Amino acid sequence: MRWGRTEITVKVGDITLEDTEAIVNAANNGLLGGGGVDGAIHKAGGPAILEECKRIRARQGGCPTGEAVITTGGRLKAKYVIHTVGPVWQGGNLAHGPADEDRLLRNAYRNSLIVAAENGARTVSFPSISTGAYRFPIERAARIALETVRDYALEHDHFSEVRFVLFKDADYEVYLRTIKSL
Ligand code: AR6
Secondary structure, eight states, X not given: OEETTEEEEEEEXXXXXXXXXXEEEEOOTTOSOOSHHHHHHHHHHOHHHHHHHHHHHHHHSSOOTTOEEXXXXXXXXXXXXXXXXXXXXXXXXXXXXXXXXXXXXXXXXXXXXHHHHHTTOOEEEEOOTTSSTXXXXXXXXXXXXXXXXXXXXXXXXXXXXXXXXXXXXXXXHHHHHHHHHO
C-alpha cells in the first residue's frame, strides 16, 4: 500500500527487532518505563534510553498525553526511539467532552511523525498505541492510526516507509481490514 511517496507496511512482529531508523514507544507521562511494549523496548535497547528519558523529565517534567519526545535507540537496530503517550480509554465520550481520547490518540501518531521528521528519520515503525494496558478499542484505534498516517503522508513527502508492527494476529487482522476500507 502506498500513500503519496510513503510505503505503508502492516505486519505481525516484535517492534524491538525492526530495522526502521525510528521506532515508536507507547510510553506513559512519567517516561520511566513500564510494561508492555515500553518494557520490551527498554529491556532490548538498554540503559542509555532510560538515561535520556530521565534528562527529558528533568528538563520538561515528562511527556504530556498526545505529545512525543525522542531518545537514542541504544542497542536497538533503530537509531531513535520516539516515546509518545496515548490516552487511557475512558469510554469515548462524556466526562472529557465528546471522544477526547480520539483526538489525543490522533495527536500521539501525528506528533510522533513530526518528531521523526524533525530528526531526519525517513522510516518509522509504530506499535498499536493505547490498545494494551490503556484499553482503547482496537477497531477504533486502528482507524485513527491509519487515517492519521495516511493524512500526514498525503500532505508530506518526507517518509519512505511507515510500518505498523502488531504483536497479536487478531490486531493485525483488524489493521488489514481497516486499511482496505480506507
Ligand atoms: N512489539 C510490538 N507490540 C507490542 C510489543 C512488542 N514487543 N509488546 C506489546 N505490544 P501497551 P498502551 C503491543 O500496554 O496500551 C506500559 O506499561 C500490545 O500487544 O504496551 O499504550 C506503558 O509504560 C498492545 O497491542 O501500551 C504505559 O504505562 C500494544 O503493544 C502503558 O503500558 C500496546 O500495549 C501504555 O499502555
